[in-house]
Amino acid sequence: MVDKIGKGHRLVMENRETIALTGVKKVQSFDPKEIILETELGILSIKGDQLGIKQLNLEESMVDLQGHVSALIYHRNTGGSSRQGLMQRIFR
Helix, strand or coil, X not given: CCCCCCCCCEEXXXXXCEEEEECEEEEEEEECCEEEEEECCEEEEEEEEEEEEEEEECCCCEEEEEEXXXXXXXXXXXXXXXXXXXXHHHCC
């Protein structure tokens, strides 16, 4: 059976100060107020203050972050598969 999700995605946050993530494909952008990651399950925005990447290993799809976290936001997928699903619903 084919694993559709790939390696999976896991997020562990401790005291809103440290985050350990797996299933990370790419760091799209990074600054002390917001880090945007592409994960196995879509785009994840992490917002806060004094955010930093403590450890990054994209070969193993792992990222460790630190700072004060105020929000975790998963964005809707905007790839071709969701567009195709929308078109199928419109033209039933």
